[in-house]
Amino acid sequence: MGTRKSTLEEVAAAAGVSKMTASRALRGTSDVSKDTREKVLLAAERLSYVGNRLALSLSSQRTNLVAVVVPSMSNIVFPEVLTGISVGLEGSGMQAVFGISDYDVAKERDIIRDMLSWQPAAIIVTGLDQPEDTVRMLQKATIPVIQIMDLDGTPVDFNVGLSHGKAGEDMARALLAAGRRRLGYVGSALDRDLRAGKRKAGFERVLKQNGLAFVEQQIDSAFSSIALGKRLTDTLLAAVPDLDCIYYSNDDMATGGLFACMELGLPVPQRILIAGFNGLDLANALPTRIATSRSPRRMIGEVAAKLAREAIAEPDGEQPKTIVFTPEISGISGP
Amino acid sequence: MGTRKSTLEEVAAAAGVSKMTASRALRGTSDVSKDTREKVLLAAERLSYVGNRLALSLSSQRTNLVAVVVPSMSNIVFPEVLTGISVGLEGSGMQAVFGISDYDVAKERDIIRDMLSWQPAAIIVTGLDQPEDTVRMLQKATIPVIQIMDLDGTPVDFNVGLSHGKAGEDMARALLAAGRRRLGYVGSALDRDLRAGKRKAGFERVLKQNGLAFVEQQIDSAFSSIALGKRLTDTLLAAVPDLDCIYYSNDDMATGGLFACMELGLPVPQRILIAGFNGLDLANALPTRIATSRSPRRMIGEVAAKLAREAIAEPDGEQPKTIVFTPEISGISGP
DNA sequence: TTTGTTACCGATACCGGTATCGGTAACAAG
DNA sequence: CTTGTTACCGATACCGGTATCGGTAACAAA
Structure with a gap:
């Protein structure tokens, strides 16, 4: 002993x-x-x-590690993805290793390099917008690379997610179909959260096609939170009180917007419609429903993990593939 | 190339x-x-x-890994702890490796064993209630062990957190001081979430000291969620409509409770007071404030990481210590 | 008795780095 | 011309496992 x-x-x-x-x-x-x-x-x-796994892995030339890089832990979405990955890996003897990039490309590159130095059997990264040198590193690693959440771009090999551009378009169409015409936008950290930016861009494309545009918008550089959504909504409505709809960068922000409207005594959704993105449990439990697109984030994690397992099991198996999810819109009553 | x-x-x-x-x-x-x-x-x-870090670490006989075991990722509290750990490790060259135990002691043991096989420089685990064999493994590892979140028990060496028993007691005293007398309880998964159980026990101790007890309670075996809190609250109030306060196992459940009361048209907090635990951002942004004790979870993660760094830097430094946080109660207006 | 077979086990060479010790060349000092 | 000193670099032995090859003993078959 x-x-x-x-x-x-x-x-x-x-x-x-x-x-x-x-x-x-x-x-x-x-x-x-x-x-x-x-x-x-x-x-x-x-x-x-x-x-001693170090010795084991060095000797046997393989590890049971699956590296995972997500941009943040503060938004419940990513922990949910990680839970999905954990579930998808269950029983495989594989172990997920997480890294947080803070929505910072330089930090992401360093973290990916660091992760790769552990010789993982596969790597799961968020998004498709890595700079060239990061992509080269990923390719050079000669392990399955699974890019998740986003589809708008060119994947290294595997890709699981949804088109945020299309999600924005779909939401815009749904809101227009519901008769909304004076729309505002509230967002945060769009320079870093590229997927939120893609949704906004998609939304604006449809507005433009219909001869419309956001009447007004409020964008802050801080990260999303309920409190921020509330504050920006107050500002937005003070400037333009007669909006009949506000699109938010995500459900956290939208929830803040809902609370702001409740305090202002504006009937939601009759007088003003609140639309977010993600379909959080929170959004669905709210006393007043908001409109949202449900992103299947847990499922994305699970599928990504499954793809990793398969690709590891037979390295020369099928070709890399793309798995497309389409978010479902809820919370909009008929026109 | x-x-x-x-x-x-x-x-x-x-x-x-x-x-x-x-x-x-x-x-x-x-x-x-x-x-x-x-x-x-x-x-x-x-x-x-x-x-190749495997070779590096095997050869140099040290790693830059800090193993972290948390029970869940579905509750925003633990991602926040992990964020804190990430921040606390920043700039040290250390890398956190996370494992999820799903509130399952056997799974926790396996995960800890697995983590230890990677020869981490330190390990952070949630809670103090590991069974004997798990504790032996931790001791045998001869690396700093930091147990977080809970203080009610005997630590292996370092301990950072708060007393959940005392948190329950304090909340009970505050609610009694605010004049509440007919109290109910709503909880979930108490058999697995031991800290929630400790809060409830503490709360009941104070009730008993004052010749009181929960008038009625609703406990479900599922994990906490807003939806579950709402459902159980409906059930509880259907059975005992005249409660003037409900204590919940955490803020998620309490938020569900608040939404239930809003739908029933019960004025909160005048007619019925809703009390949770954690001090989530959500709870503080709600249109109607609920009572809650703020757990400094991010800070706990950060401090745990700092302790790990110090202990790694000078292995024969100071003796293990315990760092006590006291949650602050908010959202109760004077009696 | 010789020859195979089978079951079990050990010696040795790695895996890809780092620690350690020592060697060589260049140049200054004695 | 010898001796030190300094700057730079390579050989070798690990770290703690696993893969591989081969050896020995026991027993059956020829």
Whole structure:
């Protein structure tokens, strides 16, 4: 019951066999007599032996790691993706390793480099907008690369997500169909959250096609939050009180907008319609429903993990593919 | 520009020097002539060389990993803790590796074993209620162990968090001081979320001291969510309509409770007071404020990371210590 | 008795880095 | 001309496992 970490060598010595035999006994591979196997297992147990994965992976030239890079942890969306990945990896013996890029491309590159140095068996990254040098690194790694959440761009190999441009377009069409004409926009951190920007751009394309444009907008450089959504909505409505609809960069912001309207006594959605994006549980539990597109983020994580498993299992299997999800719009009553 | 991963050996060959010199040049340690350094750097650049951390760590007998085990990702509280840890580790070159135990002790043991096999420099685990064999593994690892969130128990060495028993007591006292007498309880997954259980127990201790008890309670085995809080509140109020206060296992549940009351037209907090736990951003942005104790979860993560860094930097530094946070209660107007 | 077979186990060479020790060349000092 | 000193670099031995090859003992078959 020493105080130091014990090695296979020590276990072998304690069991009176060679290192190699101890290794075989513990892994249960190839021929080891029942007698010696038990001796080794007992010794390992007594020494609380925990194998050294560094040595294992270096020697066997493979790891059980799946690297995952997400931009943030503060928005519940990404933890949900991670949960999905965790579920998708379950039972495979694979272990997810997470990194947070803070929506920063330089930081993302460093994190990806760092992750790759651990020789993961696959890597899952958020979005398709990595700069060229990051993409080169990913290609050079010669492991399956799965890009998630976004589809608007050129994937390195696998791609699972939804088109945010189209999501914005669809929402715009739905709101116009519901008779809304004086629309405003509230967003945050659009320079960093590129997917939110793509939704806005898609939305504006449809407005333009219909001879319309946002009457007014409020955009802040801080990250999204309920409080920020509330504040910006107050400002927006102070400037243009007669909007009949506001599109938000996401549900957090939209929820803040709803609370602002409730305090102002504006009937939602009769007088003003609040539209967000994500379909958070929160949005669906609100006393007054807001319009939203449900992004299947947990499923995206799960599918990404499954793709990773398959690609790892048969490296020369099928060609990389793209899996398309289409968000479902809810919370808009008929026109 | 080959297709395979390149090794230090190859970089060295390309630069016309030995492996050892290439290693020195890349790390910038000890003496290498400016000339050769540049040759090596160039070769590494051209080959997109990414070091192999497995080899590095095996050879140098240390890693830059900090293992982190949390019970869940579905509750925003833990992502926030992880964000704190990420921030606390920033600039140290350390890399956090997360595992999710799903509130399952057996799974937690397996995950901890798995994490330890990567030879992390420190490990951060949630709670103090690990079974004996898990604790033995942690001790045997001979690395700093930091247990977070909870204080009610015996730590392995470092401990950062708050007393959930006391948090429950404090909330009970505050609510009684505010004149509430007919109290109900709504909770979920108490058999797994032990900290929620400790809060409830603390709350009940104070009730008992004042000759009171929960008039009625609703407990579900599912995990907390706004929707569940809403449903259980409806059930609870159907059974006992004249409660003047409900204590919830956390803010998600309490938010659901608030929405239920809003739909029933019960004035909050005049007619009925809603009390949760965590002090989520959501809770503070709600149109009607609920009572809550703010848990400094992000700070807990940050402090835990700092402790880990210190303990790694000087392994024989100070003795393990306990850092106590006291949640602040908000949202209760005077009696 | 010789020859195969089978079951089990050990020696050795890696995996891709780093630590350590020592060697060589150039130049200054004695 | 010898001796030190300094700057730079390479050989070698690990780190803790696994793959691979081969060896030994026991027993059956020829």
